[in-house]
Amino acid sequence: MGKKVIDLEPETPYHTFSVEKTAQHYSTSITEGLSSSEAAARLKKYGANELQGNGGVKWYKVLWRQVANALVVILLIAAVLAFATGDFAEGGVILFIIIMNAAIGFWQEFNAEQTMEALRNMSSPTSKVIRDETRCTIPNNQAVPGDIMLFEDGDVIGADCRLFEVFNLETDEALLTGESLPVQKNLDHIESPDQPLGDRLNMVFSSTTVVKGRAKGIVTSTGMKSQIGKIATTLMSVDSDEQTPLQKRLNKMAYFVFLAALILVLIVFAVHKFQYSNEVAIYAISVSIAIIPEGLVAVVTLTMAFGVRRMAEVKAIVRRLSSLESLGAVTNICSDKTGTLTQSKMVAVRMWLPSDGFYRITGTGFVPEGDIFRQGDSTDGKHYEQDEQIPSGSGSNHYLRMIQTASLCNMSELHRTQHPETHGEWTAIGDPTEIALQVLAYKAGLAKPDMVANGFKLIAEFPFDSSVKRMSVLYQIPGSNMGPSEQMIFMKGATERVIGCCNYWRDGDNEHPIHSEKGTDGRAAFEAMITEKMNTLAEKGLRVLTLAYRKFEAAPGADLVHGLVREEVESDMVFLGLVGIYDPPRAESRPAVLSCYQAGVRVHMLTGDHPSTAAAIAKEVAIIPEELDAANSSLVMTAGQFDSMTDEQIDSLDELPRVVARCSPDTKVKMIAALHRRNLFAAMTGDGVNDSPSLKASNVGIAMGQSGSDVAKQAADIVLTDDNFATIVQAVAEGRRMFANIQKFVQHLMSANVAEIVVLIIGLAFKDNDGNSVFPMSPVEILFLNMITSSPPAMGLGLEPPSESNMREPPRSAKQGLFSFEVIMDTFIYGLAMGILSFVNFVIVVIAFNDGNFGSKCNSHYSPSCEGVFKARATSYATLTFLILAHAINCRSLRERGWTYANLSTLKQNKMLWMSIIVGSLLVFPVIYIPGLNENVFKHTGLTYEWGLVACVLVLFIAFAEIYKLIKRNVMKPLSLQESAEAKVDRSATDVDSFMVK
Known part of the structure; x- marks a missing residue:
């Protein structure tokens, strides 16, 4: 059944257009995007953003499968024999049954194939676009010309786009150009309409992959009018004839x-x-x-x-049918924390500065309403009326530099919508952690848009990478009461990865070197002090980020966009302070984990957080007992500890760790290998580009539909549309x-x-x-x-x-x-x-x-x-x-x-x-x-x-x-398990009110 071919306008050399001309051509706004109604109208005009003739459900193939099997052959032989012996009534009945069986089977299988095809389309790559002034995620086939599309690491680009904002963007265009190396993009104007495809550096193309950086672009071509459509091929094909182990x-x-x-x-x-x-x-x-x-x-x-x-x-999209039956054999679930076990509604609730001590921040979500109080060195948080409130836009120089770093070393966006239906509501675009820091900056009166309007100019960006666990930006800083115009590096990230880049720490207006003095190991003392404060926050279940900065002096004539080396830039930094961010667990996570233990399924939490933070959240959701001494238990490890162990040492453990903190993608792969050596059947969650190896190595790979990259989704067997751990348990x-x-x-x-x-x-x-x-x-x-x-x-x-005992029975053997x-x-x-x-x-x-x-x-x-x-x-x-x-x-x-x-x-x-x-x-x-x-x-x-x-x-x-x-x-041996010790963990909620302000 062919699809209707829609004639679009003749090919236009959009790479020769300016951004303004492209936006005008498609009557769109690079800040507000299209409205929902306009997008729907354009979808009707231009058609779905998909390739033609790339599969779908073929009715004749389904019908052929109904008649081309041994069962039908035997029945046909019986009918022929009946007619040959003159028993026409019996032969007629057999023929009727053959036809009826084929009709029923065709109807059921055709509908089933259509259902699964629709669900596969739901799990196909999605696109992030701006519509109605708000960033949203849409199925890729609903993208239309004029949409404002956003890309970041790991995304599969959903349409051909004219770029208008680029930060270190590199894309893999090998399937279009054959070029094996990533292509670095820019916004330079191109004059020649006949410029080769590989040299159109201000464009990105459908089905290519973002290797590095991030960008925004105006969709110029979709479907068969895109460059990939012109060569009639696709990366995201699905084998509709896939046979599952059950079918085999x-x-x-x-x-x-x-x-x-x-x-x-x-x-x-x-x-x-x-x-x-x-x-x-x-x-x-x-x-x-x-x-x-x-x-x-x-x-x-x-x-x-x-x-x-x-x-x-239940919001789990099956990409491979084999995973549906494999879920029943899962013995271990390795889950991420943020957004899966927790709500991913992060809010900054604490800060610590060496000069000022602890700060308390009120307010919830990404509504920038709340106050900031200085507590000194108080950590109990019980005497709020004695705290000193910091007025918006004021505070010590150290405090202001801290907020400035949180605001500028940040790619999230926060604004109040003007859309008629949601007028006045605050919306946010970006990573939840960065949104929390941006909300903090708004509360402190140093919102990023205001600072950019006042002359702060982004020069270069080194994005967050899971291997280094930090991010840095280079800004041109205008003159102020904090000093003349200058260039500044701002950094944020995991504490141990940031302080390793620091040679100084700030105390008030002074910067002190971190080194050995008078026989004393100054760095060890400094790190011990930071670790103590970090543990104070992490033990409360807070995710701790460390902020740092330094003045930057570039050599004359240096290329500040392409000539910077990350290792050189991220050195000799000045430590500023710590920020504690709270991400409350989902209400359904604890019951889901307890359900796993009742079902004989072990839950492991693999997270990038600090060990104390990870352990605190793990106790709240019952992954580890609340009375467990996490600091002295092999059930809680850092990735460094786990990765340093040999396979023999890991195999000798009575039980694999249930919490692995500071986890890297390689650690996930090593955990899967350890589980397999114990003949266990593992499900692994992932969302990043680097999670693909662990998703493929696991028995059932589960990608996050909301926060996950398209690369992760393609590597996974199942995609969660709500990123919820409880959905994994429902899937099992x-x-x-x-x-x-x-x-x-x-x-x-x-x-x-x-x-x-x-x-x-x-x-x-x-x-x-x-x-x-x-x-x-x-x-x-x-x-x-x-x-x-x-x-x-x-x-x-x-x-x-x-059955009632469905989740009280042990997992069936994978064999x-x-x-x-x-x-x-x-x-x-x-x-x-x-x-x-x-x-x-x-x-x-x-x-x-x-x-x-x-x-x-x-x-x-x-x-x-x-x-x-x-x-x-x-x-x-x-x-x-x-x-x-x-x-x-x-x-x-x-x-x-x-x-x-x-x-x-x-x-x-x-x-x-x-x-x-x-x-x-x-x-x-x-x-x-x-x-x-x-x-x-x-x-x-x-x-x-x-x-x-x-x-x-x-x-x-x-x-x-x-x-x-x-x-x-x-x-016979009972099928149901006795309630395990883990399932008897006290079900009372953990008290988090001591640090959450309502």
């Missing part, structure tokens, strides 16, 4: 079943001494049909589609539910097949007056049982809600296939029981009540001599129908009682299941009593007193099932 196991099962069917055919012919006749051939086909679960493909498709949709409802629960349900419906389908085989194989022992075997069930009855009676309840079992010992045992025991009970009823009716008269040619048509056989066949069919429907209740749980009032009352939660049982029960009667249909097609006749036998056998089977489950509960 089911394929192996299909081969096994097909082989078993051939063996059964040989048995049938062997019993008849390999003498061919239409009767023998049809019986052999009947036996082969009986063992093949015709509805299995449709049920699996429906269950997988439902699982993907359920995951989307959903994976367990889906796998358990697949076991339930496979057991149900295969038990029914086993029962049919038992009836048919034993039936070979009974001969009619002509010496031919008598069919205990006709081929049409078998097909009807497989397709109409057994498949709908199996579909219902695939949609079962999770455990679909057929565990218990599932195989249940399949054969229930199948044998149903088959024997059904056959017993056949024997009772034909022998006890009809003097053992098997008649003549009763397999093909009705005659008075066949009355007993036809009634026995109807009795056997009705018995097996009700047993299969009753067995659906048994399959809802492997061991728990199924026939209790409490369990039966929960059937209403699964409409598909109880409706299929009711409809399946009602269909028995027209099939048995409609004249012509019963005798000519199904080869049975109406029942009278035989219903009593059906009822008795049904009661016997229910009693047998309950006794069998009772024995299993008493003999």
Whole structure:
């Protein structure tokens, strides 16, 4: 199904346009962006920002999969044989079932494919744009010409753009130009319209990747009009024919079943001494049909589609189907802290300056409303009325330089929207940590926009990098009461990474060297002092950032944009002070972690924070016990400690650390490797470019949909649209539910097949007056049982809600296939029981009540001599129908009682299941009593007193099932875990009011 090609305006050399001309051309504002209504109008005009002919759901491929399989081939053979022997009614029924099965399977799979295609599109790269004066994230296919698009490290660029703001931007354009090295971008005007693509340095192009830096641009071309569209290729293709491990196991099962069917055919012919006749051939086909679960493909498709949709409802987008079933085997979850376990609503609540002591900041969120109080060296925060309030725009020189650094070494943006619907609301763009610092600067009266307006000019930027854990900027500073015009370096970052760059520290207006004096190790004493103050803040659960600065004197004629070396710039710095930022845990994180422990899943927190901060938050969310001495426990480590250990030392630990602070991407990979050496199944979260290796190395890679880079999303199996740890736990629960349900419906389908085989194989022992075997069930009855009676309840079992013990059972082994010992045992025991009970009823009716008269040619048509056989066949069919429907209740749980009032009352939660049982029960009667249909097609006749036998056998089977489950509960190892010690952690909330001001 092709997509409509939309003719856009002729190609325009936007690289020759000025920024103003480009904005005017598309009637857009580089500060306010487009309005939502205008963007919607342009989406209709220009079409979706996607490539044509790159896949989608092909209906003919789905239809072909419905008919091109061994199951359909066997049915077609049966139909041909039926027509060849003149049994047109039976042949017609088989053809009808083939068509119906293909139609149902096509409808289910086509809808499932469309659903999964839509969800894949949701997980495809997103774009950050400015609309309605607010930065927002949109699906990449909704970007339109004129949008203001923002890029940063790791982003896959969503459209061709004319740049208007650039900071150290480098992009990988290898797929367009073949150039292996990153291209450094700038804003220089280009005159030549025919400039080669690789030299259009003021443009960025769709599907290329940001290697370094950040930028803003005006979208100029989308979809097929982009440069990547012109060469008709894409980086983000998805293999729609992907086979999951489950599907591969089911394929192996299909081969096994097909082989078993051939063996059964040989048995049938062997019993008849390999003498061919239409009767023998049809019986052999009947036996082969009986063992093949015709509805299995449709049920699996429906269950997988439902699982993907359920995951989307809990805000987890499945990019690879294999991860959906893998989630049930997860034993360990390695999670980030910020935004995942916490709310990512950071607010600066404390500062410490060597000259002034501690400061307290009030207010919440990124609304710049609140006050700043000086506390001196007080750390208890209980006597707020004695604190000295610092008026906006005033304070000591040391204090003002500290705020100046927080404001300028910062790429976030804060402004009050003018949009009619949200007029007056504060919005923020940028990293949550930087937003917190920018809000602090606004409260102190040193907002970045005001400072820029007063002459502060950004010259160069060294962005935050996970390997160095700091950021620096070079500014031209205008003259002020703090000194004449000069150039200044401002730095912020992790304390240990910043103080390593410092050779001085500021105390008031004085700068003191950090060095050894009079036999005293000055640096050690200085670092001990800083560590003490940092621990004071970190033990409260605050994330601690360190700020530093220095005057910068460049050599005459030096290139201050491209000629700076980071290592040289970030040296000889002056330490200013510490800022404590609080990111409260999500309310749902603690219950989710406790749920993990109940489910036998260990949670690890890998964060870039200080060890004390990480430990404090880990205690709040129950990752480690609250009474744990984090400083002296191997459960809490720094990345330096963990990385310095050999594999042998790590493997000798009783337990891997649950908290790793100051974590780097390499540390995550090492943790995954350590988990794998212990044969554990790990899920790993990540959001940055450098997290890709750990996401790929883990068994289930989980990327953050809101804060994650596109590179991380492409490497991940699952993308969280809400960046919430609780969503991971819900995803694990959903994976367990889906796998358990697949076991339930496979057991149900295969038990029914086993029962049919038992009836048919034993039936070979009974001969009619002509010496031919008598069919205990006709081929049409078998097909009807497989397709109409057994498949709908199996579909219902695939949609079962999770059991109460779903998250109280240990993770299944990653090596455990679909057929565990218990599932195989249940399949054969229930199948044998149903088959024997059904056959017993056949024997009772034909022998006890009809003097053992098997008649003549009763397999093909009705005659008075066949009355007993036809009634026995109807009795056997009705018995097996009700047993299969009753067995659906048994399959809802492997061991728990199924026939209790409490369990039966929960059937209403699964409409598909109880409706299929009711409809399946009602269909028995027209099939048995409609004249012509019963005798000519199904080869049975109406029942009278035989219903009593059906009822008795049904009661016997229910009693047998309950006794069998009772024995299993008493003999087999319990499935549910006892509540672990971790799950018994005190559930009371940690008191954070001592440092949070409300």
